[in-house]
Amino acid sequence: MRWKSRYWVYLMLFALAAINYLDRVALSVSAGRIQTALDIDKVQLGYLFSSFLWGYTLCLIPIGLLVDRFGSRTVTAASMALWSAATALTGAAVSMGGIIAARVVMGIGESSCYPAASRIIREWVPSGERGTAMTLFNSGAYFGPALGAVGLSWLVSVLDWRWSFVICGVIGFVWLGLWLAFFRQPEHTTWLSTEERDTIRRERETSSQSEAAAANPVGLGRLIASRTMWGLMLTQGAGAYTQYLFLTWLPNYLQAERGMTLLKSGTVMALPYLGSIVVSVALGMFSDRLLTARAVEAGRRRLVLGAVVLGGAVILFVPWVTSIEAILLLITVALGSVATGNALNITLLGDLLRSKADLGRATGLLLIGGNVFGFLAPIVTGYVVQATGRFDTAFAAAGGLLVMGALSSWFLTRSPIGERTGVTLRGDMTEQIEG
Template identity: 65%
Template sequence: METTKTTRWRARYWVYLMLFLLTTINYLDRVVLSVGAGPLAADLHVNKVQLGYLFSSFLWGYALFLIPVGLLVDRFGSRSVTAISMTVWSLATMVTGAATSAMGVLVSRIVMGAGEASCYPSAARIIRDWAPSRERGVAMTALNSGAYFGPALGALALSWLISIAGWRWSFAICGGVGFFWIAAWLFFFKAPENTRWISEDERETILRERETAEQTGSDSVSIGLTGLLCERTMWAQMLTQGCNVYTQYLFLTWLPNYLQTERGMTLLGSGTAMAIPYLGSIVISMALGFLSDSTLNPAAVEKGQRRRLVGAVMSAGAVIVFIPMISNVWVVLGLITVALGAASAGIALNVALLGDLLRTRRDIGRAVALQFMGGNVFGFFAPIVTGYIVQATGHFAAAIIAAGIIFLVGAMSAWFLTWKPIGARAAGMVSQHAVAGRRMS
């Protein structure tokens, strides 16, 4: 009897698995260009600077559509928007394999990025609808882990696939994988109220713990987009996020090419080597996330003390400045693992810090959107700047050292620019009015 009950209570974990697969496929489609950059560049006569623009191009569409797609999710729900968006980015990935010029690759990658913009807004809505409050950390961990498992899987599988079938087939096959996810999504996934494959006990638990009560106090006030942009802490949050994302996208786009050209690895060898840091970063990120939750009491969270760990993690990531001085490739991979783990944990902890500091809870969606916009602006520049540096110097040394310095800038931002709560004045005014109202009554 207990076994049956436990099994039923875990039925919603299939939704968490689907979220994990969603981000896995998302990042698999992102990394296919990185793994196949060598043969693609040779076939289409693409230099390092042009390659940097191609690596960055998906972020153009992603950043442009991030907020509009979030509004569509709020308006039409996550089920249909996610399916349509994934159809768009899967088709764009397949079309990339048919490109005959760098411009063709550029356009298809921009469209792919526009489709992928729905991933995190949709997932946030799904987690809100499906995950009981005590499990939202588990659901978010499942979602974010796919963003690092995807590149690891891509590095291993795609390097082999490209070596036997060519880079064009790798795009076609990666794009096709998304349609299997879409079919399963549309067939099985509905709102928990209308899903038949969960027990009534589980359904009641999900609905009971979902936030449906009218928000009061500071939760009922909003300072809006303009108000958020007037907060110094909000800008610091965007800067910190950007410094994490810069390093994340540097390695996501250029790591295979770096291992092949700078470290003399074969296509297959670089794929295997690339998987190691991404798998290791998942372990580091999860451990640091647990450390953050276990060492902070509610009072420390309220004061924004999470900033200390954010800064410490990003400072540790700056060890990549030593990479150009090291000849042993395994030590290099170890330092890259630390950097990717720091970037992953830094991104997640910085989002948590934003929630700690925000006093007007109705602004959480706008605030997170701004935070991710800041991150993607930096991410947009990472592949391009790296391309110019490598083209000018013939090496990756200066580009990697620059990423380490940017890590330190982000750490300084977290430590010294995020002391003030966001929206504290508006929340305080609401509290004063509430107190005055109680006195009058």
């Protein structure tokens, strides 16, 4: 495969997601030291883990509207500055309330990440590469925790947990400088060849999307009224629950239930996250090869998506396995499936959404569905572990939700979003199209 200049944008998006999740996992890696320093129990720790999602979830739709209004470059830059500053200031907190306040502000800043990336991919990526680009971007959400598990574990063990937050914040500001220097729309990017610019403009939309790209937005009300939108939100929620379960509690699980030290748990935690990146990118590329442009227009990405999400339900077997190698394999498969499922679900939203003008708010609405579940995962797990002393029930709940997410994808996302009510034939499927 010959290198294309647009791949630099894909890598910048990968780095954006990696920094986003590096900052999130900083608290998980430092949790033992913070718990001791602040004298808090498992339930309080669960609320602390969940706190960044409070601001994140509340701001997804407002930030999505800002992305639609002002564009992805400006909103992404402002958001990165805000969340990097909040991450660095977490290291200065001296109470649980102070950490919660910093994490809420961090969540507000991070809420731009996926709505902006979804719009960037729609604007920069030919339709035949969209699954690959989105899974590559979303893989950063798994590389960040892998990097944090090893690097931040080492930092916390040799320095202090406070310095880990400061360093994470500095990394964000370095990325911000590169973003402002190099990122523009394809039409205004000087380092892009005329040939490649023309290719992007010609191939980034399927035929139906090209016709509707300049259409008036359908508005938030019609998005909320769409059954397809609700199906996408349920699938996103099922994946988000498992993702945040591991993101927040996996280091604690390895230390408390498997008896690992801070450094060893960090190294072991990195393995399934790195493995999930390989699984996710491979499945994303496979989905692009499997689906023709006609199949994308017909919404058949949902069939691949449902199968991938169902694969993540192997997490149900974790309580029955004693070998640490087998547990890591199951977690790797689950994380890889969730990573791919989340990315393909956002890609499916782009496939089904008929007006590009709605993309920021629609992505924000989709992520609210995901993060309602993600918001609950650390808290529910905290109560379960505090009451039982084990993680078995937490893993079972995550597996059951993934089965629900697969069914939601297969049966609730059959119709495009943003067309008038009617019946149309797409490929070999007759679809009821929602308004």
